[in-house]
Amino acid sequence: MAKVIERRPLTFWERTYLPQILGGLVVTFRSIFRRHETLEYPEQRPTIPTGYRGAPTLVKDPHGREKCVSCQLCEFVCPPKAIRITPGEIPYTDPEAHVEKAPKEFEINMLRCIYCGLCEEVCPEEAIWLQDIYSLSATSRGALVHNKQKLYELGGTRPDSHFKWDKKLAAEKAAEHGDGH
Amino acid sequence: MNAFIQSPFGSFLLYIVLHTIYALVVIVVLMTFCAYAVLAERKISGWIQNRPGPNRTQLPILAYIPVLGNVLKRIGFSQPLADGLKFLFKENVMPGHVKKFYYILAPCMSLIPALTTCTVLPFGVWWANGGASQPLVLANLDIGLLFILAVSSLGVYGLVLAGWASNSKYPFLGGIRASAQLISYELAMGVSLLPVFLWSAAPGETSPLNLFTIVQSQQTLWLVFWQPISALIFLVSLFAETNRLPFDMAESETDLVGGFHTEYGSFKFGFFFIAEYAHMIVGSAVFVVLFMGGWNFLPGMADPWPHNAIGSVLSVVWFLVKVLGFVLFFIWIRWTLPRFRYDHVMKLGWNVLLPLAVANLIAYLVLFAFFPTF
Numbered sequence: 096m097a098k099v100i101e102r103r104p105l106t107f108w109e110r111t112y113l114p115q116i117l118g119g120l121v122v123t124f125r126s127i128f129r130r131h132e133t134l135e136y137p138e139q140r141p142t143i144p145t146g147y148r149g150a151p152t153l154v155k156d157p158h159g160r161e162k163c164v165s166c167q168l169c170e171f172v173c174p175p176k177a178i179r180i181t182p183g184e185i186p187y188t189d190p191e192a193h194v195e196k197a198p199k200e201f202e203i204n205m206l207r208c209i210y211c212g213l214c215e216e217v218c219p220e221e222a223i224w225l226q227d228i229y230s231l232s233a234t235s236r237g238a239l240v241h242n243k244q245k246l247y248e249l250g251g252t253r254p255d256s257h258f259k260w261d262k263k264l265a266a267e268k269a270a271e272h273g274d275g276h
Numbered sequence: 277m278n279a280f281i282q283s284p285f286g287s288f289l290l291y292i293v294l295h296t297i298y299a300l301v302v303i304v305v306l307m308t309f310c311a312y313a314v315l316a317e318r319k320i321s322g323w324i325q326n327r328p329g330p331n332r333t334q335l336p337i338l339a340y341i342p343v344l345g346n347v348l349k350r351i352g353f354s355q356p357l358a359d360g361l362k363f364l365f366k367e368n369v370m371p372g373h374v375k376k377f378y379y380i381l382a383p384c385m386s387l388i389p390a391l392t393t394c395t396v397l398p399f400g401v402w403w404a405n406g407g408a409s410q411p412l413v414l415a416n417l418d419i420g421l422l423f424i425l426a427v428s429s430l431g432v433y434g435l436v437l438a439g440w441a442s443n444s445k446y447p448f449l450g451g452i453r454a455s456a457q458l459i460s461y462e463l464a465m466g467v468s469l470l471p472v473f474l475w476s477a478a479p480g481e482t483s484p485l486n487l488f489t490i491v492q493s494q495q496t497l498w499l500v501f502w503q504p505i506s507a508l509i510f511l512v513s514l515f516a517e518t519n520r521l522p523f524d525m526a527e528s529e530t531d532l533v534g535g536f537h538t539e540y541g542s543f544k545f546g547f548f549f550i551a552e553y554a555h556m557i558v559g560s561a562v563f564v565v566l567f568m569g570g571w572n573f574l575p576g577m578a579d580p581w582p583h584n585a586i587g588s589v590l591s592v593v594w595f596l597v598k599v600l601g602f603v604l605f606f607i608w609i610r611w612t613l614p615r616f617r618y619d620h621v622m623k624l625g626w627n628v629l630l631p632l633a634v635a636n637l638i639a640y641l642v643l644f645a646f647f648p649t650f
Contacts, residue, residue, distance in 0.1 A: 116609075116612070116613065119612045119613060120608060120609070120612050122612070123324045123608065123611055123612040124608070126323075126324055126325075126326060127320075127323040127324055129326050130326065131326050131327060131328050132326045132327070133326075133327050133328050135328070135331075
C-alpha cells in the first residue's frame with residue numbers, strides 16, 4: 096500500500112528561519128554542558144584492546160630463555176622487508192645448547208614496518224609478538240631501527256605453557272637412558 | 277609649572293598629552309578584548325563540540341600559584357600571549373607574484389577603520405559639577421553614527437585590496453564577494469537605522485545623530501523594544517558587515533581555500549585576524565549603544581549607581597558586560613549556523629532585508645507623522 100506523505104507548505108515563521116535558528120542555538124547551548132569526549136593524551140592513555148597490533152617485539156619464555164631460533168621465516172615473510180636477522184649458533188657449553196640456533200643480531204626497521212602482524216603469525220616458536228606499543232618516536236632514523244637488545248627490552252616475557260625445547264631435552268635424556276620409545 | 281599649564285601653549289600641550297593617553301587606554305582595552313575574544317572563540321567552539329579547548333599554555337610564573345594557577349591553565353589564560361607571539365615570530369613570507377605595496381597596505385587598511393570607529397563610541401557617562409551627564413568618549417561628534425557607518429564600511433576595502441593585491445584567483449574571488457556583500461547589506465543597514473534617528477530626533481533635540489543622545493533617550497525603555505525590526509535587520513547586517521559566519525563569504529574556506537587572506541601569513545595574517553575581532557567588538561558596541569540602551573542598567577529601572585566617579589566606572593563596566601555578551605552571541609551563532617550559499621546571501625540582502633527595512637522606515641514615518649510626540 097502506498098504511503099501518502101502530506102507535504103504541507105512552510106508556515107510564515109518557518110520561512111523566516113528565525114525559530115529554526117533559535118532551536119539551533121538551544122542545541123549548541125545544551126551541548127556546552129555535555130561531557131567532553133577529548134582524551135587528554137599524555138596524561139590519559141587510551142585502553143588498548145587485546146589483539147592490538149603495535150610494535151613487533153621479541154619475547155622470552157617464563158624461564159627467561161630467548162625463544163627466537165633465527166629460522167628467518169619472519170624475515171622472508173615480512174612484506175616491507177623491515178626485518179633483518181643475522182643467525183648465530185649457541186655454543187656447546189650453554190645449557191640451552193640443544194636449541195642449536197639463536198639470532199646473533201635481530202633488527203626491525205620501524206620506519207619500514209607496516210604493523211601487518213605476518214611475522215607474529217608465521218613464527219613457529221611464538222617468539223615475535225606485536226604488542227600494545229603505539230607511540231614510537233626518536234630523534235634520528237637510526238634510533239628507530241630496533242636492535243635485538245631493544246626488541247627484548249620492549250618484549251619482556253610472555254606466559255607460555257608449551258616449553259617445547261624443555262620437553263625435547265627431557266625426551267632426549269630419556270632416550271639416552273633407554274626407557275624411551 | 278601652573279603658569280605654564282595655564283598658558284595657551286601649555287594647556288594645548290596638556291590637552292594633546294591627555295588625549296593621547298586616553299586614546300592609548302582605549303586601544304589597549306580594545307586589543308585585550310580582541311585577544312580574549314579569540315580565546316573565547318576557541319574555548320566556546322570547543323565546548324559546543326564537546327572538547328575542552330586550549331588548556332595547555334601556562335606562563336612559568338603563574339604555574340607557582342597553588343590552585344588558581346591550574347585553573348588559569350585549564351581556561352587557557354595565557355593562550356592569547358602564545359598566539360600573538362606565534363604570529364610575531366613566524367617567517368614573514370612575501371609571495372613573488374603579489375603587488376607588494378598594496379599587499380602590505382591591505383592588512384593595515386582592514387585594522388585602521390576598526391580602531392578609528394572606537395574614537396566616537398561613547399562607553400560610559402560622567403556627571404559634571406552641575407549634575408549634567410556627559411559622555412565618556414574620545415571625541416563626542418554630533419554626527420557620531422554617520423561617522424561610524426562611514427568608517428566601519430571602509431574596513432571592507434582592506435579585504436578587497438587584499439584580494440586584488442594577492443594577484444591570485446581565490447583571494448580575488450573572496451575580495452569580489454566581500455565587496456558585493458558590503459553593497460547589499462550596507463543599504464539595508466543604513467535604512468534600518470533611519471527610524472532610530474527619527475526616534476532620537478525628539479522636538480527640541482539639536483543633535484539627533486549623536487550617539488550619547490541616542491543612549492540617553494533609552495533611559496526608560498531600550499530601543500530594541502520600540503524598534504525590534506530595525507534591531508533585527510541591523511543585527512543581521514552587522515553579521516554580514518563583520519564577515520562572520522553565516523555570512524563569511526569572503527573567507528569561505530570550503531570553496532575559496534582561505535578567501536582574501538589565502539596569500540597572507542605571519543603578522544600580516546595576524547592583522548586580518550585582529551581586525552575581524554576588532555570589527556566584531558566595535559559592531560557589538562554600536563549595537564549596544566543603539567538598541568540595547570548603552571550603559572543604562574535594565575529596561576524600566578533607574579541606574580542603581582550613584583552620580584559620582586564610582587557610578588561612572590560602574591556604567592563603563594556595565595557597558596562592557598553588554599558588549600561582551602554580544603561578542604559571545606556572535607561566537608555562539610558562528611558555531612551554530614552553517615554558511616549560507618552565496619546566491620542566498622544576495623537574495624536575503626536584496627529581496628528580504630532591504631524591502632523589510634524600507635517598509636519598516638515607512639511604518640515609523642507614518643507613526644511619527646501622526647503622533648509627533650509619541
